[in-house]
Amino acid sequence: MTYHEMMVKPMREEVTRSGVKELRSVAEVDAALGPGEGTVMVFVNSVCGCAAGGARPALALALQHGVRPQHLYTVFAGQDLDATARARSYLADYQPSSPSVALLRDGEVVHFVHRHMIEGRPPAMLAADLIAAFDKYCAAEGVRDSVSGAGD
Amino acid sequence: MVFHPGHEELHGVTVVVRGRSGRSWVGRYHERTERGILLLDVAIHDPATAPVDRDSWLERLRKFGIKVDSKHVVIPESEATQIELLQPSQA
Numbered sequence: 001m002t003y004h005e006m007m008v009k010p011m012r013e014e015v016t017r018s019g020v021k022e023l024r025s026v027a028e029v030d031a032a033l034g035p036g037e038g039t040v041m042v043f044v045n046s047v048c049g050c051a052a053g054g055a056r057p058a059l060a061l062a063l064q065h066g067v068r069p070q071h072l073y074t075v076f077a078g079q080d081l082d083a084t085a086r087a088r089s090y091l092a093d094y095q096p097s098s099p100s101v102a103l104l105r106d107g108e109v110v111h112f113v114h115r116h117m118i119e120g121r122p123p124a125m126l127a128a129d130l131i132a133a134f135d136k137y138c139a140a141e142g143v144r145d146s147v148s149g150a151g152d
Numbered sequence: 153m154v155f156h157p158g159h160e161e162l163h164g165v166t167v168v169v170r171g172r173s174g175r176s177w178v179g180r181y182h183e184r185t186e187r188g189i190l191l192l193d194v195a196i197h198d199p200a201t202a203p204v205d206r207d208s209w210l211e212r213l214r215k216f217g218i219k220v221d222s223k224h225v226v227i228p229e230s231e232a233t234q235i236e237l238l239q240p241s242q243a
Contacts, residue, residue, distance in 0.1 A: 050164050095217030114217045116166035117240045 002079050003047055012076060014056045015045055018063045020072040029086040032073050037106050039069040039138045042087055045076045046098035051118045055099040058118075058126035065131045066145040069103060069138050103133055110137050160184065162235075166218070167191070168210065169227055170234040174199045176206055177225055178213055178238055188228040189235070196221045214241035 016022050020043060023029045033040065043059055046052040063072070075084045077098035088094075091102050094112050103111040111133040118126060162181040169177045169189060175198045179191030195218045197209045204212075213219075 048164065093216050095219050097217045100217075112215075112217075116214075116218070116238045119165045120237070 002081075008047060008076065008079055011045060011047065011052070011056065012074075015043060015059065015074045018060045018072075020059070020063070020074045022074050022076070023083050023087065024075075024080045026082050026086045029075065029083050029090075032071065033087060033090045033104075035107060038071065038141055040071040040073065040104040041069040042091070042102045042104070043072075043074040044084065044087070044098045044100045044102075045074050045079075046115075047078055048099065048115075050120075051115050052099040054121065054123050054126060055101070055118050058123040058130065059101070061123060061127035062130035062134065065134055067131075067134045067139050068143045069134065070141065070143055101130065103137055105137055105141075166238045167235050168238050169232050171227065171231045172233050173231060176209075177227060178210070178218055179225065181235075182224075184229075185226070188226045189232055191225050191227065192223065193218060193220045194222045194225045195219055196225070210238075211241060214238065 012022060020041075021032070023032055033042070043055075045056070073087075075087045077084045077096075084098075088096050090104070090107075091112070092109050094102065094109060097114040097116075099118060100115055101113040102109055113126075113129070117129075160181075160183060163183065165181050166178065167181045169191065171177070175196065177191055177194050177196055179194030182190040182192050184190070195213060197206055199206065202209060
């Protein structure tokens with residue numbers, strides 16, 4: 001069952017306003033997640049009130065950090081079904097989970113935040129975990145803001 | 153932080169239920185009814201048939217997520233001996 005687009009539009013925008021590109025078709029997913037090098041984050045968005053309602057603000061907080069993955073993508077589970085299924089096909093052995101966050105380096109999943117790791121935890125705590133993962137996996141090749149904080 | 157007004161506090165949260173029979177279930181808690189505890193999207197561990205012990209099974213779930221064996225399961229109150237949150241992996 002998909003929800004009315006008018007209802008989910010704010011949930012999409014809550015993610016994309018942080019600079020995350022939404023992938024809504026299989027072709028877009030393949031173009032974004034196909035063979036390539038570097039660091040990639042995939043946020044699986046969800047309508048779920050308690051978990052996604054915490055995950056979206058956590059993601060926005062984490063993406064203010066100076067070290068970030070080079071490429072930021074999102075798919076919307078339960079809404080863009082084909083795109084989400086295709087994105088999950090790139091996540092190797094990890095079971096479908098929404099909301100969730102996958103971090104890939106050179107096409108390999110190096111960090112995964114499942115829904116059960118999000119439930120009941122405040123956004124600041126989730127953001128801290130994401131930032132730790134960004135520092136661990138993206139410092140060498142991800143986006144690193146200059147000391148002045150400029151996002152160039 | 154509960155965004156499901158009118159539901160129990162555990163509604164929508166992933167829990168581990170340990171059974172008197174030795175079986176365990178991991179799934180999203182939905183509600184407690186007179187028939188028992190209703191879980192959704194459930195992974196089931198039966199020590200009689202599982203290839204790995206319960207702890208190894210739980211650790212794999214924590215890392216790779218819940219491989220759904222059943223869309224919903226009702227666990228009778230007489231069977232359930234313990235309910236706890238599925239904690240993140242410490243690995």
